[in-house]
């Protein structure tokens with residue numbers, strides 16, 4: 018629909034109008050042709066009539082010549098003066114003509130007569146005088162052949178000239194002439210037509226002014242002259258003659274002008290006037306009849322057609338209305354409606370309407386199928402569109418939000434598009450984007466050349482993708498490391514080849530890489546070079562002075578008691594201490610020297626500019642001195658000294674690794690020598706150290722290899738001598754060194770952080786052994802297990818004790834835990850809570866090595882302990898050192914007052930035993946009763962004791 022309102026004109030009316038037009042047209046044409054035919058017939062008829070009339074006139078003229086000839090021949094014969102022989106024959110003839118001419122004229126047979134002699138001289142003339150050529154007369158005389166002529170000058174005269182023979186002799190020529198009136202009257206009488214003769218008049222003399230004609234004669238002149246004048250007024254003169262029709266007083270006349278034939282001089286026309294009104298009326302009447310018949314026919318045809326088309330048109334109208342249902346998709350309704358058309362009467366058989374109904378039904382079914390398909394496809398298209406929209410939005414969102422620079426550019430680097438992230442990074446806006454060139458963002462000329470060569474290769478298809486890295490400075494000058502992927506964009510032939518470049522900002526990664534690279538060579542805490550870097554620098558320095566008389570010294574520095582600081586004050590304090598310590602060391606060396614952190618609390622210094630060992634010693638002394646001052650880390654005042662090992666190239670090693678190893682060994686030697694000092698590498702001590710190191714390595718495997726053993730030393734009641742307890746003491750059955758006592762490996766285990774697994778093994782083993790003994794009937798006693806300081810501090814203490822009891826099934830009151838005096842008193846905040854819990858759990862707690870540390874008797878009452886073990890060093894002096902005896906006595910007295918049991922360890926002699934018994938010591942442990950025994954031996958011991966009892 019074009020939206021313009023169109024006037025509706027029903028098919029019925031269209032057919033009606035068409036039929037009317039066609040029928041009227043046909044009828045009109047028929048009438049036109051009929052009229053034309055009638056006119057033509059009339060014209061032909063008129064032509065025939067006119068021709069016959071003119072022919073009749075011409076025939077009459079021709080016939081009149083014969084009569085003139087007869088008259089001319091007759092005249093000489095009528096000689097009325099034959100007796101007068103004195104006058105010439107011609108004169109006699111002339112007299113005769115004189116006498117008779119009037120009679121001739123009256124009869125109308127001659128209107129003029131001329132007589133000529135032999136010389137063509139006119140002898141006499143009668144009637145109208147017209148000019149006759151002398152030559153013609155002479156020729157008639159000479160040739161003796163008659164001459165006839167028609168001349169129309171001021172009047173039309175036909176004449177005949179004949180030679181005359183008088184008295185037997187050729188005497189002259191006689192001419193007789195006559196006007197044409199007789200012809201006109203003769204024909205008029207025959208035909209009842211009005212006839213006239215008009216002459217070509219001299220210039221300006223015509224009656225028919227416009228035509229220059231003069232009416233010579235005309236029948237019914239009073240009426241007809243007017244007609245001729247009207248013709249000459251309204252029509253053009255045709256010299257060849259013609260007919261004209263004019264209307265006068267309700268009558269139609271045809272006026273024919275036909276040239277008079279045979280005129281020798283001048284010109285004349287026949288005029289024939291005929292009233293043709295009747296003929297024309299008849300033609301009109303015929304035409305009217307045609308038209309009336311036609312109109313009647315048309316009306317009849319229209320009525321019949323209307324009746325005939327009534328039903329089909331109603332059918333089409335209805336069908337047309339119903340077809341609109343198709344457009345609104347009411348296909349079923351449409352078919353239902355069409356069913357009524359099918360059911361109409363078909364006595365006359367089916368016709369086009371049935372075909373139309375069938376076609377419409379088929380069409381509706383096809384349309385319905387098409388509609389269904391269209392709906393289906395529309396649905397699917399809508400889904401596809403939505404999916405595409407989603408995908409497009411996703412891609413667009415991705416392009417715009419992804420932290421990627423996504424640009425398109427031509428092979429010269431001229432940018433065609435840049436996503437939002439890229440615009441921000443490259444500091445571009447809509448304006449500058451059009452002028453921007455990717456190449457300008459590249460920092461180095463080589464990068465630019467490489468880019469151009471790469472794009473060329475991409476365009477030529479030599480590469481499918483190219484990856485490059487570049488550095489980009491953004492609008493504020495920040496550096497961005499970008500990793501680019503360049504691919505060629507597929508485009509239509511003839512389009513400008515474009516490159517899609519996707520740049521990922523890998524600044525963070527690059528930073529991380531740089532950081533990692535830095536970290537590979539540096540210690541992040543102190544920001545000093547690490548072991549690796551140190552080693553590399555050291556090797557370089559060694560290479561430099563190799564073969565020359567110069568030295569390179571290495572100082573290996575370890576903070577003394579740093580571990581304690583770390584464990585007691587926490588790692589954050591430890592870290593700060595390391596930083597400050599780094600600065601202190603750094604202040605003691607030159608810029609040309611190198612300070613590195615080896616790890617933990619170990620540092621190394623490379624001295625490249627020392628002349629000899631003394632130079633290195635000077636630096637070491639300075640460092641030692643620097644650490645004499647306490648450190649203030651927050652609120653803590655910490656005293657940390659250092660132990661320094663020194664090695665010298667080439668004296669103590671030919672390469673960096675050896676030098677550092679030997680400096681490390683020397684540092685341990687310094688530690689072993691009491692710390693807070695430096696030590697120059699000593700081969701001898703190194704060997705001892707190596708052994709120790711080797712033992713440490715073996716100890717790591719000892720627990721897994723089941724090389725540890727427990728020996729058991731009885732604890733005996735001082736009064737009853739009954740075994741009331743047993744202490745588990747660990748031994749190591751070393752594969753090559755034999756059975757090693759704990760003093761050989763417990764400190765090493767503490768140092769190598771192996772004391773936790775070792776202590777847990779002892780705890781488990783002791784509990785299981787005790788439970789086993791109880792099961793086989795040994796008397797109930799406590800199993801004492803030593804806890805190292807690190808074990809007490811360790812978070813797993815409670816759990817491991819609970820597990821040992823649970824796994825073994827040992828009752829808590831059969832377990833005694835010995836804790837060292839020093840550790841408990843130094844770190845009460847770490848120990849007291851745990852110990853209180855264990856004690857409340859029913860476990861006996863004993864304080865070991867009492868008297869060796871900073872024992873504060875007053876402090877004892879605050880600690881959750883049940884027993885106190887007097888150290889062997891006091892016991893051994895009983896009977897030797899009164900002082901120690903006093904201490905033992907005081908300790909016993911105090912323990913009694915605090916309700917603590919006292920165990921004296923290391924009792925070897927009777928004197929010692931008695932002293933202790935006398936002073937109230939409840940439990941005795943020592944070689945006096947038994948050395949620590951393997952489990953079987955201990956059982957034997959118990960059994961033998963039982964037997965004795």
Ligand SMILES: Nc1nc2c(ncn2[C@@H]2O[C@H](COP(=O)(O)O[C@H]3[C@@H](O)[C@H](n4cnc5c(=O)[nH]c(N)nc54)O[C@@H]3COP(=O)(O)O)[C@@H](O)[C@H]2O)c(=O)[nH]1
Nearest residue numbers: 746747758759779803804805922923924925942943944945
């Ligand atoms: N953390 C742990 N420490 C343990 C463990 N096992 C032992 N130790 C500690 O090792 C130190 C040495 O022990 P050891 O060589 O076993 O010596 C013990 C006894 O053999 C010894 N002793 C006992 N009576 C006498 C004696 O009359 N004379 C003499 N010369 N020595 C004697 O004393 C040690 C027991 O001391 P104590 O533990 O203080 O009761 C030692 O300090 C053990 O603590 C372990 O498993 N874990």
